[in-house]
Amino acid sequence: MIRIDIADLTIHRGGRAVVAGVTLALPSPGLVGIIGPNGAGKSTLARAMAGQPGARTGRVLVDGTDVATIAPARLAERIGYLPQTFQPHWDITARMLIALGARRAAGVPPGAVEAAIGAAGLTGKADRPWPSLSGGERAQALLAAVTVTDPPCLIADEPGASLDIRHRIALMRDLRRRGRTRLVVTVLHDLELATAFCDRLVLMEGGGVVAEGTPAEVVASGRLGEVFGTVFETAVHGGLTVARPAIGEFLCG
Ligand SMILES: Nc1ncnc2c1ncn2[C@@H]1O[C@H](COP(=O)(O)OP(=O)(O)OP(=O)(O)O)[C@@H](O)[C@H]1O
Numbered sequence: 109m110i111r112i113d114i115a116d117l118t119i120h121r122g123g124r125a126v127v128a129g130v131t132l133a134l135p136s137p138g139l140v141g142i143i144g145p146n147g148a149g150k151s152t153l154a155r156a157m158a159g160q161p162g163a164r165t166g167r168v169l170v171d172g173t174d175v176a177t178i179a180p181a182r183l184a185e186r187i188g189y190l191p192q193t194f195q196p197h198w199d200i201t202a203r204m205l206i207a208l209g210a211r212r213a214a215g216v217p218p219g220a221v222e223a224a225i226g227a228a229g230l231t232g233k234a235d236r237p238w239p240s241l242s243g244g245e246r247a248q249a250l251l252a253a254v255t256v257t258d259p260p261c262l263i264a265d266e267p268g269a270s271l272d273i274r275h276r277i278a279l280m281r282d283l284r285r286r287g288r289t290r291l292v293v294t295v296l297h298d299l300e301l302a303t304a305f306c307d308r309l310v311l312m313e314g315g316g317v318v319a320e321g322t323p324a325e326v327v328a329s330g331r332l333g334e335v336f337g338t339v340f341e342t343a344v345h346g347g348l349t350v351a352r353p354a355i356g357e358f359l360c361g
Contacts, residue, residue: 139287
């Protein structure tokens with residue numbers, strides 16, 4: 109189990125606050141989605157949670173300890189961070205990347221790399237040069253490299269961006285399963301999947317948190333349409349509130 113608390117966090121980039129006075133409590137377990145329009149500060153917040161050093165005011169606490177004071181090796185064992193983009197400029201294969209990921213933590217069982225390759229659907233492709241993998245295959249390999257150690261906390265920035273819909277749904281199911289016993293924080297642009305699968309949502313705009321709670325609470329806040337500048341329709345499936353852009357409104361308008 110792990111707990112991340114963010115206390116009045118402000119991060120400046122390019123002379124302005126791109127994360128502005130954010131206070132959040134993220135207790136484990138659970139799947140938390142960070143949503144918001146482009147430039148809202150989601151990735152900057154996710155990186156700060158993962159311990160990226162840099163000038164800031166306020167604090168990110170991991171189990172009550174300021175993340176800035178935790179040794180990198182210890183942090184790597186506790187938090188797996190999947191960046192939005194990753195472009196190796198050396199010759200690497202998926203197997204090498206996943207094996208490197210496995211070295212972040214002690215006690216990773218023998219066979220974990222092979223199992224992760226299989227679970228990521230990369231059997232037969234794991235020894236190919238990185239550039240020969242498709243965008244979706246690379247995304248699966250990256251996620252496997254981060255989750256191979258089964259960290260108590262996974263922070264993933266748009267992990268499904270290059271996946272087709274079947275794989276995106278499979279990914280969300282996997283994150284939700286992981287979120288039953290771990291803390292999973294993921295930046296998401298697909299609001300339908302975010303509202304359907306996440307336990308909690310954090311809606312950001314202009315560096316601040318404008319709504320936070322269960323998907324039903326965030327939808328009920330009425331801020332989604334305002335923040336994204338679009339019209340949403342909501343549906344309730346089996347007690348879950350799912351929001352999606354009302355595409356029909358635009359086709360007819
Ligand atoms: N080094 C930097 N210098 C200047 N501005 C920066 C820097 N890093 C980030 N920003 C700005 O900070 C804001 C927040 O960026 P961030 O990547 O956190 O947004 P985001 O919500 O993840 O966006 P997206 O959905 O487009 O990925 C953006 O306006 C970005 O241009």
